[in-house]
Amino acid sequence: MTIPQTKLVFFSPTETTKKISQAIAKGINSENVATIDYTRSIARINTPLEFHDEIVILGVPVYYGRVPPIAADFLARLSAKGAPAVLVVLYGNRDYDDALIELHDLAVNSGFKPIAAGAFIGEHSLSTEDFPIAHGRPDLVDIQKAEAFGRRIREILNQWKSNNNIGKLTIPGNRPYQPIPTMPKLAPETNSACNLCGICADICPTSSIILDDPIKTNIDGCILCSACIKACALNARVHNQIVDNFAKAVLKNCQERKEPEIFLPK
Numbered sequence: 678m679t680i681p682q683t684k685l686v687f688f689s690p691t692e693t694t695k696k697i698s699q700a701i702a703k704g705i706n707s708e709n710v711a712t713i714d715y716t717r718s719i720a721r722i723n724t725p726l727e728f729h730d731e732i733v734i735l736g737v738p739v740y741y742g743r744v745p746p747i748a749a750d751f752l753a754r755l756s757a758k759g760a761p762a763v764l765v766v767l768y769g770n771r772d773y774d775d776a777l778i779e780l781h782d783l784a785v786n787s788g789f790k791p792i793a794a795g796a797f798i799g800e801h802s803l804s805t806e807d808f809p810i811a812h813g814r815p816d817l818v819d820i821q822k823a824e825a826f827g828r829r830i831r832e833i834l835n836q837w838k839s840n841n842n843i844g845k846l847t848i849p850g851n852r853p854y855q856p857i858p859t860m861p862k863l864a865p866e867t868n869s870a871c872n873l874c875g876i877c878a879d880i881c882p883t884s885s886i887i888l889d890d891p892i893k894t895n896i897d898g899c900i901l902c903s904a905c906i907k908a909c910a911l912n913a914r915v916h917n918q919i920v921d922n923f924a925k926a927v928l929k930n931c932q933e934r935k936e937p938e939i940f941l942p943k
Contacts, residue, residue: 687736693799704827742774769801778850844942
């Protein structure tokens with residue numbers, strides 16, 4: 678079967694979701710691959726929202742066991758008339774909890790037909806050199822597994838093409854979803870190493886860092902994605918001690934390597 682187009686639709690502040698989505702698309706091996714990266718705020722305003730015959734990979738990171746609200750709001754505005762969708766969540770080696778089933782429900786509500794799903798591991802947004810959680814992931818093994826997942830998806834599409842029936846896709850999780858915890862308003866801080874290059878302001882998905890004054894961060898908009906921290910070559914952006922203490926308390930038992938889980942129709 679010739680698969681004319683795959684569209685990657687992802688929110689990926691630290692690019693872990695992006696890497697896995699691209700690897701899955703490589704395994705699907707479409708004639709054409711298009712990308713809708715809605716990580717930055719301008720993309721969430723100007724992106725076309727309709728999907729038709731293409732296979733769509735919907736990728737999001739997991740925040741507190743859920744789809745990030747900023748991503749959920751965007752996905753709710755998509756429109757698809759039965760377009761096949763692959764659901765992908767990236768979590769930081771703790772657990773993806775209800776994120777995958779929430780992504781499934783968002784996709785169905787927008788008119789997609791979920792045909793496969795996967796939970797992959799990426800370096801935790803609060804991981805540091807002193808307290809590494811899934812450091813360097815997705816790694817080569819993760820990428821290879823994502824490509825293999827893409828090849829399985831291609832087989833599913835072939836089956837769908839031949840008999841219009843791919844079986845039932847079962848997604849783990851709970852309804853109602855676990856609540857997103859109420860967190861104190863916090864944001865990364867800037868230390869004296871900052872040279873005002875503005876990379877952090879450019880990469881911030883909520884525009885909470887002002888280009889003219891990147892030392893300051895709007896804590897009301899910050900989602901603690903750590904994109905600014907991981908992008909700063911000077912290590913000038915850091916989490917404060919409150920965030921570090923929270924990470925160590927919550928993630929202290931999450932350093933043993935976990936492997937991706939995939940879910941296919943039966």
